[in-house]
Amino acid sequence: MYPDWLDHIDEKRRRNLLQILEELSKLQDQANLDFIIIGALSLLFNNYLKYKVYWDIDILFKDNDRLTNFIEKRKSKSLKIVDLDDTLMINKNISSYHTVWAFDHIWFNVDYILRPGFFEYYTNAIAQQQPYRAKIQLGDDCFNIELYIAHPWDIIVEKIFSPRTARDLELKVDTSVDLRHIVAVYIQEKNNPVFWEYVFKKAALLQGEAAFKTKFLKILDELTEFGYGDTEISAKSRKILGSR
């Protein structure tokens, strides 16, 4: 197969990304899940994002032990990993370690992340989730990918609550990547009742449904200021979010 999302990867970088995803598939302990891929990649794989940029790979680990094991785990000989940070950058709500990976000379940012409570948030219904499975043919090579990737709607709920989104809203950052992702999903799902039911359930695991509705409505109300004035806000979605 050749998935649509591959068209949104720079042609020179496609093979290397697939190699990295195949490597991560081998490294992931799917019986006792140790990490999950979060961030834009999930939105890309699910065809919400349709533009060509440099995509990063964000890996959320269950805990520090899993992260350490991952770093120490034997990897393919041809894989090169260069550390960008001297140590794990520990902050109040999130800790991260930045690396770049390559199989040849095309480098991808791969960020290791620890965020208390969020691994559980992303995997709370893991029994019902399936890994992303694909056999992707590129030229003469076939890449086998079987990897747990965060549900795209979970990512949107998290972004709506994110302090970074709040800051972008406050400072009117029209280049906000998070807002762009939220808008992309909203455009496709605004009239989908299953979407709304799902996000309200997941919002309850973070700051609650009421806070979610308030924050989502605020974003929709300000879309024009952020350059998304052509986005049609459906009456149905406004009603669902409790607008008067």
Next chain:
Amino acid sequence: MSFRFEFRLSGSGGQGLILAGKILAEAAAIYDGKNATQSQSYGPEARGGSSRSEVIVSDEEIDYPKAVNIDLLLCFTQEACDKYCGDISKNGILLVDSGYVTNLPEGDFRVFSLPITEIAEKETGKTLVANLVALGMITALTNVVSKEAVESAILSRVPKGTEELNIKAFNIGFDKATKSK
């Protein structure tokens, strides 16, 4: 003869330097057909702490993705300038926002001290586009990535309703730096 050019954009979180680095790399690779890597790292307190984005552009394969001999250093804080000015290559370029960096280092490099944030505020009414003003300056000062490629990369990164503002910010930076050369 092979060509490798190293950029480091440094300052603090929230100044849009990671995005500027990504746009520069995407412009070089996707729109100009060169090889480019972009990497990022934050100091402690990612949002508000230090932030650093490195871009390497080359006409050959890039064996090592970290910048070691900086050809252009952009500094949006005095701290970043003090920390990284020693990494600038001979005849390299130091570009600083004169509103934040007042103590200029001396060395075997060219210094461009311009009021980047002030220009953004005066010319567009938004200090937030200072990163794109700086990107315009970098593009003009280095001639490594074409102006058209950077414009295309900006357009693929910003929403339709703000395209004009962001391209304007970039062009203002480009013009100011061209006059300063």
